[in-house]
Amino acid sequence: MDGSVKVTGTPALELRSVHRVYGFGPSATNALDDVDLTVPSGRFVSLIGPSGCGKSTLLRLVAGLERPDRGEVRVHGVPPAQACAAKMIGLVPQSPALLPWLSVLRNVTLPQKINKGSGKRRERITGFAEHESAQSAPAAPSAPTAPDMRELLVKAGLGEAMHKLPAQISGGMRQRAAIVRAFGLRPDVLVMDEPFSALDEFTRESLQDQLLDLWDELKTTVLFVTHSVSEAVRLSDTVVVMAPHPGRIVDVIDVDLPRPRGDRLFGERRFHEYEDLIRDRLRRAWHGEAA
């Protein structure tokens, strides 16, 4: 499949003139200044930019953890709070954030016990969205069951670790568990904030592959924050380049590379051209700010 997903019906994500300011007076930080972004359903979108450019802020707005000071955020056409209430959003934070007293399996199945009323709310929202777009929105199969979660864990290479506590497995495995937990919600939108930044390079690359496998299978929309250019190009359909002071989007680059993306592709010139392009945009954003 190529990157040209048709933009039909309600987009998975829509940010319109979003402003977010922290603090007030002279010390106020313009974390996001007039941000517009539309993400069609099923896309893998990366946010990249120097630290402090508002990537995490943007994620928190989408995940309903904060509200914009001005502007509008919509997830499948509804406010994030409503999307959360319908369990349409999966969050993978920078640290795995597993509960240390639960086994890996119970960590990833706990979300099923939480907010059980979400199923109906979700049907209403995604049913509506599907009806509107009239075609193949891959959203919202019924709630996952425990065996499904076992299967997902096995697929993520956590079959052996299923009954271990988080403290008994490696950092990479913990992060995988956090990803499985999020995927287990069958989220319509998966938001990930630098989930691999604390991992070594080998672990990181294998997790990237596994992430793509899971994504390929479950076809959710992904919003992925990274500060690694090659990670962004490897993973994404679209790379959103951001700049700080004030936090804003300076470029949106579609990565037109075939999937599945294997090691061969990463050696090819067109792959590196995308990397160079994004590096160039990042640099320009940086200098534009300095000027």
Next chain:
Amino acid sequence: MTVTDERATMAAENEQPVEPSRFSLRHPQSRVAWIRPSVWAPLLVMTVFLAVLWQWAARELPYLLPPLPKIGSSLTSQFGYYVDNALVTVGEAAGGLAIGFVAAFVLAVLTSELPFLRRAVMPIAVVLNVTPLVAIAPALVVAFGFGPLPKLVIAGLICFFPILINTAAGLGSVPREVLQVYRTMDAGRFELLWHVRIPNALPFLFAALRIVFPLSIVGAVVAEMSASGSTHGLGTAISTASSMNQLPIVYASILVLAVMGVLLLLAVTLVERRVLHWHDSAHN
């Protein structure tokens, strides 16, 4: 300000969170290590040394310490007497502990859910926690008489503040990112409390219980001693025997109290090992 930020600052306001303490009994390898003489020999030597010292002092200063054999014979000849009184004291301590525990736990949960309540209660709790509450025992005896009530109240009060402060700290110390994950699932207050906050508070709670179990006995004994009309309990036995110069009974009672303290600590430790197995493995 976001809810997250608020939580973080509130956690910061929250007095010193008491780190759950380690205790050698909980580490299996330390149990195995006891087989080696190099581990138990020093203790044995020290014990023998102290016993000899005690015997010497008892001979030189008969009004200070009774000879050890007399303590032993008092214990064996009046075994039932000590057991009865020990049960009374333990009953008061356990009753007070139970009341204090329930009250403190409920209040801790309420303060973790209601910021205004936390701001009203916690500073006062911190002050009262460092106040020697046993000092009000005589006043409580005046208020509540010589029955079990003042003993329960003192034991309960002593247990109350450490449990409250530790549990509140534990409920409030869930990592921000964990809260964010469950907030995006729109977890309800009760769900969050049950699945996340309370388990997170358990190590803190047990740290408090280790402090509070022995303290509850202190509370009961002091209350017994303050009530000159009391007829039961080891505290009463000690004050009566002291006034009649019966040192063997005094020290035999103290020995029984010490054994009770150790047994209680052992009980907490055993329960803790079951409940907090994950916590141990998280630290090793």
